[in-house]
Amino acid sequence: MKICVLIKQVASEDSPLLLNEDKLTLKTDSINFVSNEPDTYALEEALQLKEKNDATVTVCTLGPESSRQVLKDALAKGADNGIFISDDGIDTSSPLSIAKTISAALSNDTYDLILSGLQSNDIGFSQVGLLVAEYLNTSHASLVMGTEIINDKSDIKVKLELENGWFQWSELSLPSSLTIQSGINSPRYATLKGIMSVKNKEVKEYTKNDLAISEDNGYSVVEKFTPLKSKETTTIQGSADEISNQLVDVLKNKLRIVS
Amino acid sequence: MKILCFIQTLDGKANNNSLESLFAAQEISKNNNAEVHAVVFNKDVATKLSSYKLNSVIYINNSELETYNPEYYLKSLELINNELNPDLLIFGHSYETRDWVPRLSARLDKAFVSDCVNVQFESDLHFIRPIYQAKLNEKIKLNNQGIVSFQAGSYSYENIIEGSCSIEEKSLDLQIDLTVRPGERFKESAEGVDLSNAEVIVSIGRGVGKIENVELVKSLAEKLNAQIGASRPVVDAGWLDHSYQIGSSGQTVSPKLYLAVGISGAIQHLVGMKGAKNIIAINKDPNAPIFEISDYAVLGDIFEILPKLIEEL
Ligand SMILES: Cc1cc2nc3c(=O)[nH]c(=O)nc-3n(C[C@H](O)[C@H](O)[C@H](O)COP(=O)(O)OP(=O)(O)OC[C@H]3O[C@@H](n4cnc5c(N)ncnc54)[C@H](O)[C@@H]3O)c2cc1C
Numbered sequence: 108m109k110i111c112v113l114i115k116q117v118a119s120e121d122s123p124l125l126l127n128e129d130k131l132t133l134k135t136d137s138i139n140f141v142s143n144e145p146d147t148y149a150l151e152e153a154l155q156l157k158e159k160n161d162a163t164v165t166v167c168t169l170g171p172e173s174s175r176q177v178l179k180d181a182l183a184k185g186a187d188n189g190i191f192i193s194d195d196g197i198d199t200s201s202p203l204s205i206a207k208t209i210s211a212a213l214s215n216d217t218y219d220l221i222l223s224g225l226q227s228n229d230i231g232f233s234q235v236g237l238l239v240a241e242y243l244n245t246s247h248a249s250l251v252m253g254t255e256i257i258n259d260k261s262d263i264k265v266k267l268e269l270e271n272g273w274f275q276w277s278e279l280s281l282p283s284s285l286t287i288q289s290g291i292n293s294p295r296y297a298t299l300k301g302i303m304s305v306k307n308k309e310v311k312e313y314t315k316n317d318l319a320i321s322e323d324n325g326y327s328v329v330e331k332f333t334p335l336k337s338k339e340t341t342t343i344q345g346s347a348d349e350i351s352n353q354l355v356d357v358l359k360n361k362l363r364i365v366s
Numbered sequence: 367m368k369i370l371c372f373i374q375t376l377d378g379k380a381n382n383n384s385l386e387s388l389f390a391a392q393e394i395s396k397n398n399n400a401e402v403h404a405v406v407f408n409k410d411v412a413t414k415l416s417s418y419k420l421n422s423v424i425y426i427n428n429s430e431l432e433t434y435n436p437e438y439y440l441k442s443l444e445l446i447n448n449e450l451n452p453d454l455l456i457f458g459h460s461y462e463t464r465d466w467v468p469r470l471s472a473r474l475d476k477a478f479v480s481d482c483v484n485v486q487f488e489s490d491l492h493f494i495r496p497i498y499q500a501k502l503n504e505k506i507k508l509n510n511q512g513i514v515s516f517q518a519g520s521y522s523y524e525n526i527i528e529g530s531c532s533i534e535e536k537s538l539d540l541q542i543d544l545t546v547r548p549g550e551r552f553k554e555s556a557e558g559v560d561l562s563n564a565e566v567i568v569s570i571g572r573g574v575g576k577i578e579n580v581e582l583v584k585s586l587a588e589k590l591n592a593q594i595g596a597s598r599p600v601v602d603a604g605w606l607d608h609s610y611q612i613g614s615s616g617q618t619v620s621p622k623l624y625l626a627v628g629i630s631g632a633i634q635h636l637v638g639m640k641g642a643k644n645i646i647a648i649n650k651d652p653n654a655p656i657f658e659i660s661d662y663a664v665l666g667d668i669f670e671i672l673p674k675l676i677e678e679l
Pocket residue numbers: 120225226570571572573574596597598599600611612613614615616617627628629630631632633634635638648649650651654666667668669
């Protein structure tokens with residue numbers, strides 16, 4: 108079996124997000140870049156499927172030079188090889204163009220399974236894995252909370268998270284592209300041996316010119332901005348003592364939670 | 367402009383998030399006189415929709431569409447789109463929408479601006495959507511025909527404008543080779559905590575850092591006679607049982623006081639607790655989205671504030 112995991116590099120949760128004057132791009136010097144957390148669940152699921160079903164795991168990212176790091180991290184955790192697609196000249200604000208690019212790169216091989224995180228913690232369209240399913244003509248499922256390869260590796264059984272606490276089992280024909288919901292597993296850490304092995308693992312490279320993709324993205328981002336507050340909020344700040352005193356006052360006298 | 371709004375149904379009822387998006391369509395139409403059509407797979411809901419101010423309701427009468435199957439849904443909307451050629455397809459951003467509408471976007475080669483919270487009428491029609499976990503917003507303009515979905519709660523369906531319109535009934539040829547075979551829906555055995563009647567909830571977020579620190583927050587809860595709740599990453603990491611989770615995939619609560627400790631305020635969490643009468647949030651990030659809905663925004667470090675607060679209570 109061949110499994111491909113799509114991973115993206117994003118700003119860490121605690122990075123300051125400062126807009127440049129163009130109101131479109133962020134000041135990148137203050138940003139700490141990490142693997143998109145939902146994608147790490149997809150990688151872990153792939154590695155567990157590999158252990159159970161004798162598979163190879165390829166990790167693929169589309170991004171700037173710095174995002175080679177997410178491939179290295181995934182290879183260190185046990186992925187077998189990587190695909191790096193340079194985002195130079197590619198409109199990465201559009202899910203359609205991201206998915207067209209990735210699909211073009213993946214179509215050079217045949218994968219039984221493509222896994223990706225449910226959504227990215229930056230732009231958060233939650234679309235790419237599903238768009239890839241359409242372009243590569245595979246079955247798909249999203250919000251996946253469990254997987255099991257069945258029927259002599261021709262199908263996969265998935266547990267789907269639905270709204271309001273409901274779940275559903277669904278059977279899909281392979282090949283399939285699944286977007287994985289967080290909490291499905293506990294992502295592993297890289298071992299020292301894993302880290303040492305990275306340099307011996309192959310990473311295929313693609314640039315825009317290698318992949319014939321059309322350029323119509325359908326929309327433009329006009330600007331990015333900080334949301335306005337909608338509610339009257341009292342801010343409590345200062346030293347820990349001051350904050351604590353004010354909070355006790357709120358809890359005792361204003362809200363009457365304690366006496 | 368021509369708008370086609372899809373109304374999702376379950377057990378003969380319209381999905382609220384779909385109805386909210388239908389109101390968004392009416393709002394757009396108020397500004398630019400767009401035609402608004404609704405498409406639905408359920409007869410009773412079609413009848414209900416015909417009492418709203420719309421240009422028409424299209425009711426697709428196919429047994430394949432009685433329960434959700436992404437492939438039949440896709441095929442149906444592909445066919446209806448090709449017949450009607452709408453400029454804008456509108457959806458509520460439900461879990462089902464998340465599952466099948468991206469694929470529709472690829473099939474129709476129409477951009478899908480997902481999870482919008484607002485529309486602005488300037489020289490062009492602009493859609494606002496949160497990015498970076500709601501710490502920033504982006505404003506988007508469609509260059510061609512496109513697809514838009516609205517986050518739950520962006521609009522109120524109670525504002526839908528009444529009127530009357532005709533129902534057009536259709537049956538489609540949905541012969542396709544299925545690659546998805548959905549099974550029965552089920553709930554996991556419901557044990558664990560029920561927070562629906564809790565008066566005071568102290569809720570633990572990823573900001574508490576590690577499982578050992580959960581005890582600190584628990585001591586605060588004891589002082590306040592409160593029950594414990596949690597955000598999803600906390601239960602995903604196994605710091606607390608899944609039944610403590612509050613939000614779109616957990617419990618919905620409406621206590622007198624909700625005290626959020628180290629929770630950023632992602633929409634999926636907010637939908638589960640924004641009905642609380644009073645919200646206090648402790649967070650060290652002044653831009654944490656949870657502060658936008660808080661009555662008291664406590665700006666500081668959990669580990670400095672909590673020990674003092676527990677002592678003083
Ligand atoms: C389909 C779907 C369903 C989901 N369902 C749910 C759901 O039901 N419930 C839910 O909660 N989430 C749900 N999520 C996840 C949700 O999107 C967020 O990822 C999650 O709510 C974030 O949890 P958090 O706020 O605890 O963590 P984070 O977003 O990581 O926030 C941690 C916060 O702690 C603060 N902090 C860190 N250290 C300190 C300190 N020392 N002192 C003070 N503050 C500190 C940080 O500033 C930050 O704001 C769902 C997501 C999806 C896509």
